[in-house]
Amino acid sequence: MAKHQTPLLDQLESGPWPSFVSDLKQEAEARAKNERNIEYQIPQDVVEDLMGVLELSYKDGTTHWKHGGIVGVFGYGGGVIGRYCDQPEQFPGVAHFHTMRVNQPAGKFYTTKYLKELCDLWEFRGSGLTNMHGSTGDIIFLGTTTPQLEEIFYELTHKHNQDLGGSGSNLRTPSDCIGQARCEYACYDTQALCHYLTNEYQDELHRPAFPYKFKFKFDGCPNCCVASIARADLSFVGTWRDEIQIDQEAVKAYVAGEFPPNAGAHAGRDWGPFDIQKEVIDRCPTGCMRYEDGKLEINNRECTRCMHCINVMPRALKPGKDRGCSILAGAKAPILDGAQMGSLLVPFIKVEEPYDEIKEVIEAIWDWWMEEGKNRERLGELMKRQGFQKLLEVTNIKPVPQHVQEPRTNPYIFWKEEEVPGGFERDIKEFRKHHQR
Ligand code: HEM
Ligand code: HEM
């Protein structure tokens, strides 16, 4: 017999999608039975009370978590999101329901051994509920009490060799696409760079020292599977600067219908036989491709590396061999002054250990933003307030046409005094000598 009636939640057990309600019930039941005789460190019925409070929220249409919550572990300024129920008497099992962020491995590849060990820890000291994974990338442990935080942290670090993720005004947990592990488009080792920079900037991740939050994300190519351009203050997007590699025989095989376009991604519907002219040549955003007499040609100087042709014919076309990444800056969600996607800052940079050039860009930006950023001002907002030119100056990057989608249309142009012959100091009397009042 469940502790609370949940008629509204129960409706979410039907339908084909995996039901989080059914899963919650399963975990509640497992904790009630406790077949492994676990000495639960937080209330055994935490999951039932979570369902109870959620049902109440479904009923009255409002949240039942109190405002905020400041908890954590010594040495760190973040990593744990404190949370308390506003009906602690009715739902004592979730009176404390803190979330712990656990730094996931790059690419989110796991062994069952590692996951089982984490689960054992979390069954014992937490609710047994998780989020795999948070949007930023972390493994999320959902729900424990304050006294358990240091215990969990001790076990994570001493037994599992595993650290917390970030929260607060700091570098948050970096994340990446699976990259070279399982993708032929990857133009650099996203996992290696993500892992390296996560380690390199542990101090910035664990102890908030910034005006506001800051995120890194790493995509191996412009397909952006980790959506770095929209979800990271600094996004690293793989690209190449020589020629797309063409296998003419494989192109012919696509034309002959031997290979399915887009690796069969549209197989669920009849789109007719593959038409290279319609589906590739005419779709190229710059019109830099040609297919004549059974031969595909690309004018690579005009190619913007949009990935379309490669995505359609992955067995015939490959990114070039001279690879690296672009760095874009400033993406953020709407609050305060409107949503932003990353703006191109470094068109091309080689990605080579020990990544010194990349670190120079990062640290120059941090030096600027940490001094000039207002309280709770994202990098993107500082760029708007002080100007893109300022960002170029502090990173020592020369302005190039690639920095803009289009030149400005308004004429409110600032000049530096040294750029103007004679400077800004003028004497009105001198002017009056030539122009009477
Ligand atoms: C067809 C009519 C007009 C044309 C083609 C014209 C054109 C111009 C041009 C080329 C400039 C120089 C802009 C610059 O500094 O780069 C200028 C400046 C100026 N014009 Fe006109 N103008 C016209 C009418 C007027 C009228 C009717 C007024 C006043 C009632 C006026 C007031 C001014 C003033 C005050 C400036 C100086 C702006 C400054 O100091 O930056 N203009 N105009
Ligand atoms: C007693 C007469 C006038 C007064 C007191 C006056 C006052 C002003 C003021 C205070 C501004 C704003 C300046 C700024 O924000 O920097 C302005 C802007 C402007 N005024 Fe007048 N104005 C007068 C007559 C005129 C006339 C006759 C014209 C046109 C023939 C004119 C055209 C403009 C324009 C085009 C601007 C915008 C300039 C800009 O974009 O920066 N004004 N005026």
Ligand code: SF4
């Ligand atoms: S972003 Fe590009 S390299 Fe990374 S997984 Fe997606 S397609 Fe592959």
Ligand code: SF4
């Ligand atoms: S990558 Fe895009 S721009 Fe370049 S040739 Fe292919 S379709 Fe055209």
